[in-house]
Amino acid sequence: MTPMFPISPMTPTTRPTRVPPTRRLAQPTSVSRRVFSAGVLSSALAASVAACGGGGNDSAGAPAADPTAPAVRGGTATLMLSLEANGFDPAAVNPTGITYGTRMAAVFDVLVYADQRNGEVRPQLAESLTTPDGGTTWVLRLRPGVLFSDGTTLDADAVRFNWARAADPGVRSPQFRIAKDLRLAVTDPVTLTVSLPAPNPHFDGVVARSLAFVGSPKAIAADPAGFAANPVGAGPFVLASWTRGSQMVFERNPRYWQPERPYLDRLVVRTALDERQQVETVASGGADLLLASAATQAGAARDAGLGVAETVTAGGLLIVFNTTRAPFDDVRARQAFAAALDTSDLVKTVYGRELPGSTGLFPAGTLYAAPDARQPGQDRARAQALLDELATAGKPLRFTFTALNSPASRKTAEYIQSRLLTLKNVQMDIRAVDGPGYQSGVIVNRDFQASLFSVSFTDPEPALSELLRGGGPANLGGWRDAEADRALDEARTAVDAGVRAAAYARVQRIAAEQVPVWTYLDACSATAYRRQITGITMFGDACLLPDRLGRTG
Numbered sequence: 001m002t003p004m005f006p007i008s009p010m011t012p013t014t015r016p017t018r019v020p021p022t023r024r025l026a027q028p029t030s031v032s033r034r035v036f037s038a039g040v041l042s043s044a045l046a047a048s049v050a051a052c053g054g055g056g057n058d059s060a061g062a063p064a065a066d067p068t069a070p071a072v073r074g075g076t077a078t079l080m081l082s083l084e085a086n087g088f089d090p091a092a093v094n095p096t097g098i099t100y101g102t103r104m105a106a107v108f109d110v111l112v113y114a115d116q117r118n119g120e121v122r123p124q125l126a127e128s129l130t131t132p133d134g135g136t137t138w139v140l141r142l143r144p145g146v147l148f149s150d151g152t153t154l155d156a157d158a159v160r161f162n163w164a165r166a167a168d169p170g171v172r173s174p175q176f177r178i179a180k181d182l183r184l185a186v187t188d189p190v191t192l193t194v195s196l197p198a199p200n201p202h203f204d205g206v207v208a209r210s211l212a213f214v215g216s217p218k219a220i221a222a223d224p225a226g227f228a229a230n231p232v233g234a235g236p237f238v239l240a241s242w243t244r245g246s247q248m249v250f251e252r253n254p255r256y257w258q259p260e261r262p263y264l265d266r267l268v269v270r271t272a273l274d275e276r277q278q279v280e281t282v283a284s285g286g287a288d289l290l291l292a293s294a295a296t297q298a299g300a301a302r303d304a305g306l307g308v309a310e311t312v313t314a315g316g317l318l319i320v321f322n323t324t325r326a327p328f329d330d331v332r333a334r335q336a337f338a339a340a341l342d343t344s345d346l347v348k349t350v351y352g353r354e355l356p357g358s359t360g361l362f363p364a365g366t367l368y369a370a371p372d373a374r375q376p377g378q379d380r381a382r383a384q385a386l387l388d389e390l391a392t393a394g395k396p397l398r399f400t401f402t403a404l405n406s407p408a409s410r411k412t413a414e415y416i417q418s419r420l421l422t423l424k425n426v427q428m429d430i431r432a433v434d435g436p437g438y439q440s441g442v443i444v445n446r447d448f449q450a451s452l453f454s455v456s457f458t459d460p461e462p463a464l465s466e467l468l469r470g471g472g473p474a475n476l477g478g479w480r481d482a483e484a485d486r487a488l489d490e491a492r493t494a495v496d497a498g499v500r501a502a503a504y505a506r507v508q509r510i511a512a513e514q515v516p517v518w519t520y521l522d523a524c525s526a527t528a529y530r531r532q533i534t535g536i537t538m539f540g541d542a543c544l545l546p547d548r549l550g551r552t553g
Helices: 038-052 101-108 156-166 203-210 217-222 275-283 295-303 331-339 343-351 380-392 407-420 435-444 463-468 482-493 497-514
Strands: 076-081 112-114 121-123 126-130 137-142 183-188 191-195 237-243 247-252 266-271 289-292 307-321 397-404 426-433 450-457 517-529
Touching (some): 137 156, 137 203, 275 295, 289 295, 407 426, 407 450, 426 435, 450 463, 450 517
Parallel strands (some): 076 266
Antiparallel strands (some): 126 137, 183 191, 247 266
16 A cells, blocks of 8 residues: 555545455456456446546547547556556565556556455456455465466465565565464365464455465575565566666566467556646657546546546545544644644645545545544644643644655645634644655655555445554554454455444544644545556556556557
8 A cells, every 4th residue: 555646536426345255356358358347437437536536628629538448469568557556575565556566566466456446356366366265264276287487386385485575574574463373274286275263254365465466486585685676476467677766668568378468568657746737748749548546647647639538436545543642642732733624725826726534544425435524624623622731741843744745746835824824832843755766755764754655445345344444554653442453354344234334434534633643635546647658557556456457559
């Protein structure tokens, strides 16, 4: 779960409930078919454009191209992303976020993935992932004959090796908490049996989000420290070159398990922090597609004549508070911050469009949204009373806000600063950092007081636990609440939809009171593309499956 700055808003939609825990994965489509039919995609796009509220002229400039049209073999596609990746080690990165997910899927492919349209977990390298006993035991069955690009076999023992490595405390993996209590048994060359310490009927979603990438054990063992820069996977591409801070070039993998894929000969990934620059680069032909992470960016892409494929998700762009140190170790400081600000006004000021502000991680009308647990709105009188109370206690609110050195992030920080400084007993400074500085300072070392972050998810498990549970890999602020942890655990193990919804409602009520994070823009994953690009299939936090990408000519 890596940062997306900013991400697009959405209006309420209803998500389907998960099917019972004894289900199999949704069956794979034939490899000769596109994932979406034209009719389904047209309906999905029409709904999501309205839902995501991208603004702009939706019809005047949009291309007539069908992003699921058959691709021709060959060619290059260039993808724009906001942030540089630190490496490709599956045990060392948060894998399915916007920064890493598409790059990782290019090299490693995915065992399974969550379909962003409905949250269903679908197979890719795996043939199936089933539970015979309600979620305590899961059986992962792999496709036979899949090879890593070094010629070794991706078998059950390779998966066991990777997951056991994530469970090694010496590796310091973001997946450690998830992997450490798994008992792994290789039943046969293509079958891995996984025993959980407690039932989790949603463990397939955990695998899709956190354990989907598998590296070559031979390559990892040969050079554990160097694997992140020289990855070996079983994906559709191999990393051919990496110019740090500029671009990565991926070349077609001749050993890929689907002989007719990838359709492209080459995938190039370039980075630019400025969202407007990304749109202009694609519109001018300097790149072919981008992962749009803002409603304004999606709207600008449509205005520029690009196609935009959008998928509604829960989550949002948010402020995370470091609750392990002053001043935000005091709940009153977090409450004062939230009460001082108007999310709708922030969105209008920063993005220049009339867009709804957020009411929390679960927008009203979505599955699991609790109407009585919405994030409190602006109340400047209460904010001032809390600030005065803190000052009387000898703890006036003084802090540094860490922002990315991009126009939208800086403007967000400046807006917050300008509104807070109209109150008494508060002082906010701004520290702008580049992408690597944010990754190391905020994500890795947690060296901040308040900062920007984002999360998007179709199903709350495991994303919400990663964000809010004590010790969760995305719980950057170190917030801990025993009752919230119990509710998250109950939701994770619940089979009954009502029990699960009630548990998530408790989490929302606690978070509304304790304010570990403050969400100001609802989530939406979007891809903007030129008319020649086809095969857009999104997963994770606004990621693409690269094996499907192609060109129509």
